Amino acid sequence: MSEIRTVKKLIRAFRSVRPPWFRYLLASLLTGVVLMALFIGSVYAGLWGRLPGKSELRDIRHDRASEVYAADSSLIGKYYLADRQPIAVDDIPDCVLEALVAIEDERFYRHSGIDYPSLLRVFFKTLLMGDSGAGGGSTLSQQLAKNLYPRSGGGGPGLVVDKLKEMFTARRLERIYSKKEILGLYLNTVSFGDNSFGIESASQKFFGVPAEELRTEEAATLIGMLKATHSYNPRLFPERSLERRNLVLDAMARNEYLERERADSLQALPLELDYNPYSANEGMAPYFRETVRREVANWLKDRPGADSALNLYTSGLRIYTTLNPGMQRLAESSMREHMQSLQADFEEAYGNRAPWKNNRKFIDRYIRQSPPYRKLASSGLGHEDILDSLGQKRPMVLADWGGETETEASTLDSLMHYARFLNTGSLAIDSRSGAVLSWIGGINFKYFKYDHISQSRRQVGSTFKPIVYTAALESGIDPCQHFSAREVRYENLEDWTPSNSGDKDEAYLNYSMQAALQNSVNTVAVKVLEQTGIPQVVAQARAMGIDAPLPEKPSLALGTGSIGIPELAGAYASFVNQSRPVTPYLIERITDREGNVLYRHEPEKDLQPAYSERTRQLMLEMLQAVVDGGTASRIRSTYGLRGDIAGKTGTTQNNKDAWFAAITPRMVHVSWVGLESHEIGFPNTRIGQGANAALPLFAQWYGELARDPDLREWTTQRFGDPSSEVAGLLDCEPVKRDGFFKRLFTNPDKAKTRKFKDNNGN
CATH class of the missing domain: 1.10.287 (Helix Hairpins)
Incomplete structure (x- = not known):
């Protein structure tokens, strides 16, 4: 009442x-x-x-980019939806924290999440006086709340609701976390532009260092971006960014985080960036990183007991690879230097005969096989309509070895522009383990996505001959047995007549196996295959780790089988790995964001030798002879390399593919050069032979390794001397010439006719 x-x-x-x-x-x-x-x-x-509860706020977990590391633990790439690498607040230097508070929230340490004086200032200046420069009144705690729980995007009442929710969330955050922890959470969530989130990602991207190594002026640059990440992006607007940086330094001095003299000296410094985009198209080893991405994605999908919560783009996996960054940098620079020069020679030799210029049949076939044409054809368009659509000109960027050019061009123009480019694949592995040391999948990942290491199999030419000769030695053929180099027309093979690139006088010569391999004599390789047996050669290839389908035909001796670069490299490794092949691999281990190991590479165990130690020593001596005085002698004469090196060149029919496989005591390096289209070959053997097109990729790279004090150790090892037995087996006359009467009754212009019959009776 x-x-x-x-x-x-x-x-x-x-x-x-x-x-x-x-x-x-x-x-x-x-x-x-x-x-x-x-x-x-x-x-x-x-x-x-709903507002986030205390338990939710205590367990804040950000989506995090997965990181790719080289063998020396340097960061070489990321996979992400948003480029974020959260770090502990103790790893954020004081200069970053101080710059943030000085420019964004001067009373941060004096409020409890809501700065009421700032709110009154905004109310009177912005709403009543119309001053748009009065600021928003949000504290760092409120901005953190907005970063964690983005606004709905509505205006009017919706904006007021969002503001209130941020204020309530900010107060809850202040009750749960210390001031320093709130700064850490904020700096791990805020966007710095260029799709980088958090101070660590921004530091790595714009300055190439972890956040803990940021200098004060660099910290001020990054914090200055927060007002408007695009407008103050130092990559896009360096002058504007410099002004903003100096404003941050001035605020730090005003708030007594810096001495005035120190701030003045820092303001006088120029703006210097070390920009590392960590994008798929740019940065070190893009083909390698893309292959790693595919392997990890498949591992996540297929691993036993897979945790569906793990995601390559958001779970913050750490992927530790085998890549040697020093070797990779030298491989990339050597590739660019050689391929640019080779491209110029290639186009000059073709001149106006170039098929991409005047061969209408080739151009028509090439266009019809292109993805843009096929896509339009699948939609039901006719040929003429497709050509009309593809012929429409528009602003376009075309790239060549001179850089990128903005021009008016059509899709047809673009197709024929890129049809002329030579491409390449080169791989270096540790011959004892198979660990990948360097990986060049093509000349430019941005414009040529196809990886000629992980995705391609091409005819390998004479680089297959060492496998033939290995099988021959294992079958008991004497390495000093001599084989006639005379051409033979095999009547049971539709008159197939393998030939050599030498002069007619070669018909009178008889080569030992070492000399035949040293000079890559085709006719002898076929005869060695014939005496050994095709099944034995195929079985030897399988034992050496080659799984690719192989033609069980005599042409196998000339490398008509299409084999991938990793398989060939693994097989060649057996010549310095106790006769055991290796399987090239890229990933050493994968951990989660807390460092728990989820995957670790397990070395192959109990792998049996593919052939005897005697055969291994014989083959290594024979392959060294290829370098010391055979088809790969440019390594010594042109490039002046003096280390222990063995190897084999390869050139396929019509100069379509150029190869070189190199062996050193610790490494195997395989390189291929050719065109994307199998229809185009090199214009002549002088340019297209393996010794000219592919060998320099190894030679220039290896020479740089030998001059680099940090990498020189890879070039100073020795093969070791062969046993006295092996040395004796090779002590014979390399080439014998037919006697006078045999030469008298031999017509060098006429091939001998007989049936091909291997030792299995086939």
């Missing part, structure tokens, strides 16, 4: 207020206050969308 009497008294007092207009004003104000209180209460109660 007393409460009712009290209410009645208040009503009578309110009615006695004079004048009446003041009573109405007071009523309106009270009603507004009540409605506002109800509105704020409804937001707090979650009627406008």
